[in-house]
Amino acid sequence: MFPVGHMVAQANEKQELTKALEEKIPTLLALEHGGKLNAVLKGSDAAFKQAEDRFLDQFEDYLGESMTKLYTPEQIMRRNKEVESQVSRNMADPDGQKRLDDMMRFMASAVGTALNP
Structure with a gap:
């Protein structure tokens, strides 16, 4: 069952991170030019580059914070x-069990194909 649990855990982690980023990106944009992305896009190349660099720095910081929060012991346990x-x-669920069996057969086949080209 480990592969199934691992896949479910990965999907849950991706959903949580995606949600956090989707909520934060508009806030980061709002910090620059009052959230008016068009103002940045219509500016000079230098102004755009400066805004882009600030946004990417802020995004990188937030991504790091989000990943740290995502992997606290409490979040991992939850x-x-x-x-x-x-x-x-x-x-x-019989249908769920059938989908799981089908997926496991597919994965075994895919791994076998990758190992024996």
Whole structure:
């Protein structure tokens, strides 16, 4: 079950990070030029480059903060419980079990193909 749990955990982590970034990007843009992206785009190349550099620096800082928060022990434990719950629900659902079996066969086939070209 480890591969399934790992895939569910990865999907959950990606969803959480995506949500955090989707919420923060408009805020970062609002800090520059009052959130008016057109003002940045219509400016000179130098002004655009300066705004781009500031935005990317702020984005990098926020991404680092988000990743740190995502991997606190409390968040890891919370996600582990969610993964266990999701995997249990899938195992109890006949359709979910069939999809899981199909996916596992596909993965085994894909790995076999990659190892034996």
